[in-house]
Amino acid sequence: MTAAFSLHDVTLGYDRHPAVHHLTGSFATGSLTAVVGPNGSGKTTLLKGLTGHLAPLDGRLERNGLRQSDIAYLPQQAEIDRSFPISVMDTVLLGHWRAIGLFGAVTRAQRRQAEEALLAVGLDGFGRRPIASLSAGQFQRVLFARMLLQDCPVILLDEPFTSIDARTSADLLRVVVGWHGEGRTIIAVLHDLDQVRENFPDTLVIAREPVAWGATADVLRAEYLFQARQMAEGWDDGAEVCRRGVA
Amino acid sequence: MDPYAALIQPFVEFGFMRRALVACLALSVGSGPVGVLLVLRRMSLVGDALSHAVLPGAALGFMVAGLSLVVMSLGGFIAGLVVAILSGLVARVTPQREDASFAAFYLISLALGVLIVSTHGSNIDLMHILFGTILAVDDASLLLVVSIATLTLLALAVIGRGLIVECFDPGFLRAVGGHGAVVHFVFLTLVVMNLVAGFHALGTLMAVGLMMLPAVAARFWAGEVAPLVAASSAIAFASGYAGLLLSYHAALPSGPAIILVAGGVYVVSVVAGPRGGLWARFMPRRHLEA
Numbered sequence: 001m002t003a004a005f006s007l008h009d010v011t012l013g014y015d016r017h018p019a020v021h022h023l024t025g026s027f028a029t030g031s032l033t034a035v036v037g038p039n040g041s042g043k044t045t046l047l048k049g050l051t052g053h054l055a056p057l058d059g060r061l062e063r064n065g066l067r068q069s070d071i072a073y074l075p076q077q078a079e080i081d082r083s084f085p086i087s088v089m090d091t092v093l094l095g096h097w098r099a100i101g102l103f104g105a106v107t108r109a110q111r112r113q114a115e116e117a118l119l120a121v122g123l124d125g126f127g128r129r130p131i132a133s134l135s136a137g138q139f140q141r142v143l144f145a146r147m148l149l150q151d152c153p154v155i156l157l158d159e160p161f162t163s164i165d166a167r168t169s170a171d172l173l174r175v176v177v178g179w180h181g182e183g184r185t186i187i188a189v190l191h192d193l194d195q196v197r198e199n200f201p202d203t204l205v206i207a208r209e210p211v212a213w214g215a216t217a218d219v220l221r222a223e224y225l226f227q228a229r230q231m232a233e234g235w236d237d238g239a240e241v242c243r244r245g246v247a
Numbered sequence: 248m249d250p251y252a253a254l255i256q257p258f259v260e261f262g263f264m265r266r267a268l269v270a271c272l273a274l275s276v277g278s279g280p281v282g283v284l285l286v287l288r289r290m291s292l293v294g295d296a297l298s299h300a301v302l303p304g305a306a307l308g309f310m311v312a313g314l315s316l317v318v319m320s321l322g323g324f325i326a327g328l329v330v331a332i333l334s335g336l337v338a339r340v341t342p343q344r345e346d347a348s349f350a351a352f353y354l355i356s357l358a359l360g361v362l363i364v365s366t367h368g369s370n371i372d373l374m375h376i377l378f379g380t381i382l383a384v385d386d387a388s389l390l391l392v393v394s395i396a397t398l399t400l401l402a403l404a405v406i407g408r409g410l411i412v413e414c415f416d417p418g419f420l421r422a423v424g425g426h427g428a429v430v431h432f433v434f435l436t437l438v439v440m441n442l443v444a445g446f447h448a449l450g451t452l453m454a455v456g457l458m459m460l461p462a463v464a465a466r467f468w469a470g471e472v473a474p475l476v477a478a479s480s481a482i483a484f485a486s487g488y489a490g491l492l493l494s495y496h497a498a499l500p501s502g503p504a505i506i507l508v509a510g511g512v513y514v515v516s517v518v519a520g521p522r523g524g525l526w527a528r529f530m531p532r533r534h535l536e537a
Contacts, residue, residue, distance in 0.1 A: 068423075080418070084414065101425075102426075
């Protein structure tokens with residue numbers, strides 16, 4: 001089986017301090033993987049490394065022919081200005097960026113696709129609303145509609161269901177499972193372990209150091225989760241230079 | 248005084264009033280959208296910083312070539328652009344935020360400007376750099392101001408989508424490879440260009456007034472980007488027209504008169520604007536059904 005991402009002893013971090021320390025493994029093409037771990041365990045850092053926004057401090061991360069525009073990335077909401085005066089429809093239409101770019105006009109067919117995407121995420125008829133009027137859950141649905149249009153073979157989701165009610169997360173999870181059925185590679189940072197057990201075939205448990213990676217049933221076991229919780233928090237200013245892997 | 252004499256006759260009678268009015272129109276058309284985008288990008292004070300940054304370039308141009316429109320504009324443009332590029336560069340390659348790097352570089356630039364101005368004596372023409380004289384706008388300046396407005400509209404038509412996405416969701420633009428940095432620098436160039444256009448009419452100190460005041464006032468009247476731009480340009484031109492008349496009839500300096508009218512429009516907007524104005528806040532209408 002081919003891999004969408006292969007990691008060879010990858011260390012990712014900031015300012016020489018590792019946030020993901022010596023991770024080796026691969027995300028198979030078409031796999032649906034949950035990334036689980038306590039806060040500060042390097043989950044977001046890992047996604048940034050996979051998208052290419054953060055270069056590894058050490059090791060080798062192969063994207064195996066994926067271009068940047070093949071990867072759809074849903075960050076935690078912090079970076080988006082939700083008070084910006086833009087309509088739901090215009091936001092969703094940005095998903096066509098690869099086709100329309102900076103200058104291209106939006107065709108009628110593309111607009112219809114956007115309406116279908118809104119319908120698929122349960123926001124039929126919301127097109128003209130300004131995004132500032134939406135709730136957090138509705139806004140997350142808009143971002144999923146945009147990703148539907150992006151039509152990327154690889155989708156990275158950073159805590160997509162945090163602070164969202166059960167019905168919304170169930171609806172959006174259906175979209176994710178649908179993507180999996182279409183053969184896309186999906187990696188999602190999640191906190192709800194029951195949700196992971198029910199829907200995600202593969203899981204990576206991470207606590208700065210990789211703890212366990214494989215089939216969800218083998219990985220989400222008490223001993224590994226306990227081990228992940230023992231992770232030393234924080235960042236030691238006086239830390240020694242890491243010698244692991246350097247003979 | 249009949250309405251014709253009050254509102255129209257000055258422009259019919261005097262060429263300098265007509266040219267000033269056309270300059271105001273061109274400034275409004277160019278600065279309106281630029282100001283709105285600055286506000287939406289939460290860069291309202293960057294316009295202010297850049298307007299100060301223009302000073303040493305304009306002053307140096309004056310030192311080299313006297314009161315030459317071309318040289319002073321070019322000097323101001325280059326100085327503003329250098330500050331914009333250095334600030335943007337520091338913000339993108341270090342963890343420092345852009346507002347902080349802008350503050351640093353515009354202060355350096357301003358100090359250089361003041362140094363140049365003060366070591367070269369108290370030439371009355373230097374007042375022109377600081378305060379401008381819209382009533383002395385000649386054909387060459389008018390051509391410059393109109394060209395800048397035209398170029399601004401064309402450039403915004405090209406980068407508009409990228410600019411809006413870069414303000415609203417910069418992470419997305421990065422992820423789809425949308426050249427956010429290029430769009431940002433083109434936009435900063437437009438800001439500097441419009442400030443240079445403004446300084447001929449209003450001086451470096453107040454050039455930013457006709458850019459920002461109408462834009463922040465428009466936020467109380469319109470919600471979406473296109474109506475905001477229209478409202479901002481309309482307020483800017485109305486302020487220019489009313490300010491010119493005020494300065495003509497009351498024998499006031501024209502630059503401050505124009506900016507003060509724009510300031511008055513802003514205060515009225517804060518009080519009476521339907522979108523979040525004080526009136527709407529304290530006299531709420533009954534809620535709707537859904």
